[in-house]
Amino acid sequence: MSTEIKINFTLDTNPLANIKADAQIILVIDKNLTHKSIQDKKALDILGYEGADEEVAQIGNNIYVGTSSLCSDEIRLAISNALKKIKKSNYKTIKIGSYASETNSNISAIVEGAILGSYKFDKYFTKKTKEKLENIIISSENYNDNKIDTSKANEEIKFAYSVASSTNIAKTIVNSTPNDVTPQELAKIAQDLIKDIPNTECFIGDNEYLEKENMNLFLAVNRASANPCRLIHLSYKPKNPKHTITLVGKGLTYDSGGLSLKPSNFMSTMKSDKGGACAVLGIFKTISELGLDIELHAVIGATENMIGGDAYKPDDVIIARNGNSVEIQNTDAEGRLVLADCLSWAQDNIKSDYLLDFATLTGACVVALGEYTIGIMGNSSKLKHQIAMNNNSGELSSQLPFNKYLKKTLKSPIADICNISNSRYGGAITAGLFLDNFITDEYKDKWLHLDIAGPAFVEKDWGYNQNGASGAGVRLVSYWINNLAQ
Numbered sequence: 096m097s098t099e100i101k102i103n104f105t106l107d108t109n110p111l112a113n114i115k116a117d118a119q120i121i122l123v124i125d126k127n128l129t130h131k132s133i134q135d136k137k138a139l140d141i142l143g144y145e146g147a148d149e150e151v152a153q154i155g156n157n158i159y160v161g162t163s164s165l166c167s168d169e170i171r172l173a174i175s176n177a178l179k180k181i182k183k184s185n186y187k188t189i190k191i192g193s194y195a196s197e198t199n200s201n202i203s204a205i206v207e208g209a210i211l212g213s214y215k216f217d218k219y220f221t222k223k224t225k226e227k228l229e230n231i232i233i234s235s236e237n238y239n240d241n242k243i244d245t246s247k248a249n250e251e252i253k254f255a256y257s258v259a260s261s262t263n264i265a266k267t268i269v270n271s272t273p274n275d276v277t278p279q280e281l282a283k284i285a286q287d288l289i290k291d292i293p294n295t296e297c298f299i300g301d302n303e304y305l306e307k308e309n310m311n312l313f314l315a316v317n318r319a320s321a322n323p324c325r326l327i328h329l330s331y332k333p334k335n336p337k338h339t340i341t342l343v344g345k346g347l348t349y350d351s352g353g354l355s356l357k358p359s360n361f362m363s364t365m366k367s368d369k370g371g372a373c374a375v376l377g378i379f380k381t382i383s384e385l386g387l388d389i390e391l392h393a394v395i396g397a398t399e400n401m402i403g404g405d406a407y408k409p410d411d412v413i414i415a416r417n418g419n420s421v422e423i424q425n426t427d428a429e430g431r432l433v434l435a436d437c438l439s440w441a442q443d444n445i446k447s448d449y450l451l452d453f454a455t456l457t458g459a460c461v462v463a464l465g466e467y468t469i470g471i472m473g474n475s476s477k478l479k480h481q482i483a484m485n486n487n488s489g490e491l492s493s494q495l496p497f498n499k500y501l502k503k504t505l506k507s508p509i510a511d512i513c514n515i516s517n518s519r520y521g522g523a524i525t526a527g528l529f530l531d532n533f534i535t536d537e538y539k540d541k542w543l544h545l546d547i548a549g550p551a552f553v554e555k556d557w558g559y560n561q562n563g564a565s566g567a568g569v570r571l572v573s574y575w576i577n578n579l580a581q
């Protein structure tokens with residue numbers, strides 16, 4: 096993919112002064128300009144530089160960035176700001192010290208800040224500029240003088256490089272346009288993504304397969320589309336897996352709303368409705384290429400939601416794969432229909448310890464939590480907590496609680512369940528509860544739903560994320576799986 100960033104990261108046990116490089120990044124922590132790592136005190140003083148949050152200054156070949164603390168996400172942001180500053184330079188090799196806090200070596204934050212922060216989406220520009228930066232050398236010389244465990248640090252570099260690169264790949268697929276990434280193309284991308292990774296396999300189901308599987312909800316969403324749909328199943332089976340995890344992703348390569356058509360200002364950006372599928376692909380790539388001892392499955396429902404004489408309609412009743420009848424009252428609540436059949440397929444075909452779905456499912460989730468935070472829903476408080484705890488990944492998440500009153504709002508007078516709630520409130524939760532209806536007793540406590548509608552695609556730069564896709568979900572859940580694998 097054209098937008099992949101290739102930077103070589105190495106850990107060097109030599110002191111910074113003995114490492115040869117074209118330039119050095121120096122972090123100013125909490126405005127402490129008297130710290131011994133600051134080499135240009137006088138010059139910085141003349142400039143009036145204070146080392147405030149995100150404040151950048153360059154003196155010769157030293158690039159100073161202010162950051163309030165040694166929190167890992169502050170370090171990511173600082174590194175990304177430093178790289179922005181030197182974007183136009185001809186530096187090939189840069190060095191930086193270690194900035195470990197009491198609890199975190201922050202090596203991964205340095206690597207992730209660099210890779211995530213220097214991402215740019217140039218796929219459709221006919222002229223592309225080549226990045227000149229090739230190497231970042233991290234010295235184990237530490238800001239606080241305590242020792243860095245070098246073998247652990249090297250492991251961290253490996254993981255961070257993989258997870259940040261996979262996040263960037265997810266961004267590129269989400270940012271790609273609906274005339275480029277159709278469901279068929281998404282299936283090809285998935286196949287390509289894993290072709291060199293050992294112990295992986297790919298199965299692609301077409302419309303005919305879905306008919307055999309009675310995936311009528313999924314097929315109904317696809318019916319008015321000129322592009323056929325695809326069920327994508329990737330599996331990674333290492334020799335001695337500690338757990339089996341299945342990830343299910345909403346892969347709406349375009350969501351026009353169907354007959355319940357979206358107003359045009361809401362329709363644009365709906366290329367991002369494949370964000371769940373892309374998150375799943377990103378996580379799958381990282382876990383499988385690192386060879387972690389976790390059996391992992393990715394199940395993606397890829398389709399468009401379009402209009403036409405053949406379109407499914409508000410008032411239709413459709414029988415889901417699990418046999419439940421579903422009354423359609425809004426064709427724009429399509430993601431939950433595709434996911435319902437995919438979740439049913441996944442539960443019947445894969446024996447998993449954990450089942451997680453990822454979807455840009457509701458605008459209501461963005462209203463509830465703001466656009467930067469993932470909504471986590473499910474029946475197991477323990478599992479919700481386990482995932483939400485991975486905020487050292489730099490991703491924000493919050494739990495949205497189910498309750499029996501909201502569950503009742505999905506009742507239909509003519510079918511087992513309606514695809515929308517009869518209340519205008521709690522829309523993220525009622526969408527989650529709709530999915531819960533398709534989770535069998537065996538999986539009730541193994542399942543979680545992640546609504547990534549907010550952070551998957553934000554129309555402005557934020558932190559070290561660029562305007563557009565952010566690869567939401569990839570880091571949060573890859574961090575969790577990496578911990579499970581240890």
Ligand code: BES
Nearest residue numbers: 368425427428429455456457458459548
């Ligand atoms: N893909 C949308 C949700 C969405 C909205 C994602 C904004 C990202 C940003 C989803 O298919 C949808 O349209 N949901 C409806 C549900 C409603 C009809 C109950 C919504 O959120 O309005």
Ligand code: ZN
Nearest residue numbers: 350427428429
């Ligand atoms: Zn929709």
Ligand code: ZN
Nearest residue numbers: 347350368430
């Ligand atoms: Zn949608």
